[in-house]
Amino acid sequence: xxxxxxxxxxxxxxxxxxxxxxxxxxxxxxxxxxxxxxxxxxxxxxxxxxxxxxxxxxxxxxxxxxxxxxxxxxxxxxxxxxxxxxxxxxxxxxxxxxxxxxxxxxxxxxxxxxxxxxxxxxxxxxxxxxxxxxxxxxxxxxxxxxxxxxxxxxxxxxxxxxxxxxxxxxxxxxxxxxxxxxxxxxxxxxxxxxxxxxxxxxxxxxxxxxxxxxxxxxxxxxxxxxxxxxxxxxxxxxxxxxxxxxxxxxxxxxxxxxxxxxxxxxxxxxxxxxxxxxxxxxxxxxxxxxxxxxxxxxxxxxxxxxxxxxxxxxxxxxxxxxxxxxxxxxxxxxxxxxxxxxxxxxxxxxxxxxxxxxxxxxxxxxxxxxxxxxxxxxxxxxxxxxxx
Amino acid sequence: xxxxxxxxxxxxxxxxxxxxxxxxxxxxxxxxxxxxxxxxxxxxxxxxxxxxxxxxxxxxxxxxxxxxxxxxxxxxxxxxxxxxxxxxxxxxxxxxxxxxxxxxxxxxxxxxxxxxxxxxxxxxxxxxxxxxxxxxxxxxxxxxxxxxxxxxxxxxxxxxxxxxxxxxxxxxxxxxxxxxxxxxxxxxxxxxxxxxxxxxxxxxxxxxxxx
Numbered sequence: 001x002x003x004x005x006x007x008x009x010x011x012x013x014x015x016x017x018x019x020x021x022x023x024x025x026x027x028x029x030x031x032x033x034x035x036x037x038x039x040x041x042x043x044x045x046x047x048x049x050x051x052x053x054x055x056x057x058x059x060x061x062x063x064x065x066x067x068x069x070x071x072x073x074x075x076x077x078x079x080x081x082x083x084x085x086x087x088x089x090x091x092x093x094x095x096x097x098x099x100x101x102x103x104x105x106x107x108x109x110x111x112x113x114x115x116x117x118x119x120x121x122x123x124x125x126x127x128x129x130x131x132x133x134x135x136x137x138x139x140x141x142x143x144x145x146x147x148x149x150x151x152x153x154x155x156x157x158x159x160x161x162x163x164x165x166x167x168x169x170x171x172x173x174x175x176x177x178x179x180x181x182x183x184x185x186x187x188x189x190x191x192x193x194x195x196x197x198x199x200x201x202x203x204x205x206x207x208x209x210x211x212x213x214x215x216x217x218x219x220x221x222x223x224x225x226x227x228x229x230x231x232x233x234x235x236x237x238x239x240x241x242x243x244x245x246x247x248x249x250x251x252x253x254x255x256x257x258x259x260x261x262x263x264x265x266x267x268x269x270x271x272x273x274x275x276x277x278x279x280x281x282x283x284x285x286x287x288x289x290x291x292x293x294x295x296x297x298x299x300x301x302x303x304x305x306x307x308x309x310x311x312x313x314x315x316x317x318x319x320x321x322x323x324x325x326x327x328x329x330x331x332x333x334x335x336x337x338x339x340x341x342x343x344x345x346x347x348x349x350x351x352x353x354x355x356x357x358x359x360x361x362x363x364x365x366x367x368x369x370x371x372x373x374x375x376x377x378x379x380x381x382x383x384x385x386x387x388x
Numbered sequence: 389x390x391x392x393x394x395x396x397x398x399x400x401x402x403x404x405x406x407x408x409x410x411x412x413x414x415x416x417x418x419x420x421x422x423x424x425x426x427x428x429x430x431x432x433x434x435x436x437x438x439x440x441x442x443x444x445x446x447x448x449x450x451x452x453x454x455x456x457x458x459x460x461x462x463x464x465x466x467x468x469x470x471x472x473x474x475x476x477x478x479x480x481x482x483x484x485x486x487x488x489x490x491x492x493x494x495x496x497x498x499x500x501x502x503x504x505x506x507x508x509x510x511x512x513x514x515x516x517x518x519x520x521x522x523x524x525x526x527x528x529x530x531x532x533x534x535x536x537x538x539x540x541x542x543x544x545x546x547x548x549x550x551x552x553x554x555x556x557x558x559x560x561x562x563x564x565x566x567x568x569x570x571x572x573x574x575x576x577x578x579x580x581x582x583x584x585x586x587x588x589x590x591x592x593x594x595x596x597x598x599x
Contacts, residue, residue, distance in 0.1 A: 240492065243470065244470075247470070280492055282490075282492075282514050282515065282553055284514045284515055284517065284518035284551045284552075285518060286518050286521040286522045286525065286551065287522065287525060316494075317494075317553075318553075319514060319552055319553025321514070321518070321548075321551050321552040321553070323521075323548070323551075332552045334552050334553045334554070336553070378552070
C-alpha cells in the first residue's frame with residue numbers, strides 16, 4: 001500500500017534548486033534528482049513543456065514540506081522511467097510537437113550526461129567498468145544507460161533521415177510500453193504480493209481473534225472458577241465440563257452446523273445440571289431427532305427430572321438416556337439413589353413430579369415415574385413425533 | 389495368583405491415578421505412555437488385562453491391539469477414554485478390545501470391569517451400549533448371515549438397560565434372568581460387533597482401515 005501512496009509526493013524543503021519539486025519527485029520515485037532535473041530541462045526545450053509540468057507538479061504537491069529520507073534507488077524502476085521519458089519525447093516528436101529536434105536532443109543529452117556523471121548514488125562510469133567490486137545492478141545500469149543513449153541517438157539520426165513517420169510512432173509506443181513494464185513491473189508485482197500477504201495476515205488475525213474470544217469465554221472463565229473453588233468435586237466437574245466443551249469445539253463434535261438436535265440439547269441440559277449441582281451425568285443417545293415444537297418440551301422436562309434427582313436422590317451420578325425411534329422419542333432419567341415411596345411423596349417433590357408430567361402431557365406425551373425406597377428412581381418420558 | 393494388568397495412556401496424571409486405584413487388588417506389571425513402548429513391553433510381559441486409551445499419538449489404542457494380538461492372543465484389552473466418537477470406540481472393539489469404559493468410571497466399577505475382562509467376559513459401559521444400539525439400528529440388511537447382522541430383542545433389552553445406567557445385576561433383576569444370562573447376551577453382542585458385516589459397521593471399520 002505504501003507504494004501507491006508514494007505518488008503523493010511532497011516538495012523538498014532543503015537541498016533544492018527552485019521549489020523543491022524535482023527533488024520531491026526524485027525522492028518519491030526513488031531515482032537520483034539529477035535525472036529528474038535532466039528530464040525537466042529536456043522537456044523545457046519542447047515549447048517550455050518542462051516548465052508547465054514543473055508548475056503543475058508544484059500545485060499538486062502536498063503542502064507538507066519536509067525533508068525526506070533518501071529512498072534506495074531501484075535500478076529497474078529508474079531504467080523504466082528513463083525509457084518512458086524517451087518514449088514520450090519520441091511521441092511528441094512524431095506528432096509534430098517538437099519544434100526543434102536538435103535543441104531538445106542536445107539539451108537532453110547534456111542534461112542526462114551531466115546527471116550520469118554527477119549522480120552520487122552510484123559509482124562513476126569508469127569505476128563501474130573497471131572496479132570488480134562494483135555490484136552487478138550498477139554495472140548493468142550503466143551498460144543499459146549507454147545502450148539507451150545510443151538508441152536515442154540513432155532514433156534521432158533516423159528521424160531526421162527519410163524514414164516512415166509511422167515506424168517512429170510504433171517504436172515510440174513500444175519503447176514507452178517497455179519502459180513502463182520494466183520500470184513498474186516489479187512494483188506492480190510487489191503491490192499484488194503485498195495485497196495478498198495483507199489479506200492472509202488479516203484472515204490469520206481474525207482466526208486468532210476468534211480463538212482468543214472462545215478461549216476467553218470458555219477456558220479462562222472455567223480456570224478462574226476453579227481457582228476460586230476449594231471443593232475437589234466441584235473442580236472435577238468444572239474441568240470435565242470444560243474438557244467436553246473444548247473437545248467439541250476443537251474436533252467439531254456437533255454433527256450439523258446450525259441445526260439443533262434433541263441429543264445436543266439434552267447434552268447441553270445435562271452439562272448445565274452437572275455444573276450447577278455437581279453431580280456427574282452419563283448421557284447416552286441412540287438415534288436422533290430435530291429439535292422442534294414436538295420434541296422441545298422433552299428437554300425442559302428432562303432438565304427438571306435431572307435437577308430433581310441431583311437434589312433429592314443422594315446418588316453420586318445420574319444417567320440420561322435418549323432413544324429416538326421413528327414415531328416416538330423416549331428419555332430416561334435414572335438414578336441409583338435412595339428412591340421414594342410414590343404414595344408418600346413430600347408435597348414439594350410431588351409438585352416437581354406434577355410439573356414434569358404436565359409439561360410432557362400438555363405436549364401429547366406420557367410420563368412414568370418408577371421408584372421404590374432404597375432402589376433409585378427412574379423418570380421415563382415418551383413423546384410421539386412425526387417420523388423423520 | 390492375582391490378575392496381572394498393564395496400562396497404556398499418554399496422560400501421565402491419569403495413568404498414575406489408575407495405578408493407585410488398581411494396585412490393591414491387581415498386580416500392575418507395567419505401563420507405557422506411548423504405542424511403541426507398549427507393544428514391546430506387552431509382548432514380553434504377556435499380562436492378563438491391558439487397559440488402553442483410545443486416543444494416543446501414533447495410531448492410538450488400535451495400534452497397540454493390532455501390534456500384540458497375534459503374538460499374544462491371550463491378552464485381553466479394555467478400552468478406556470474420555471468421550472470419543474462412536475466410530476473410534478467401535479473400531480477398538482472390532483480390533484479386539486473386549487470392552488469400553490469412560491474415564492469417569494468409579495474406581496470400584498473399574499476394578500469390576502478388569503475382573504470381568506480377565507475372565508473373558510465383555511464389559512459394556514452405558515455409552516458403548518448406546519453406540520451398539522445405534523450401529524445396529526435401522527432396517528435389517530439381507531445378508532448371507534442375518535443372525536450376525538442383527539440383535540435379538542433380548543439383547544436389545546439388555547443393552548437398553550445398560551445404556552440407562554443399570555449394572556448387570558440390576559439388569560438381571562429387571563429382566564428376571566440370571567446375571568450369567570446377562571453376561572451371555574453381552575458376550576454375544578460383542579461377537580456380533582466384531583464379526584458382523586452390517587453396512588454401518590463395515591463403513592466405520594473401513595474408515596479406520598481395520599478390515
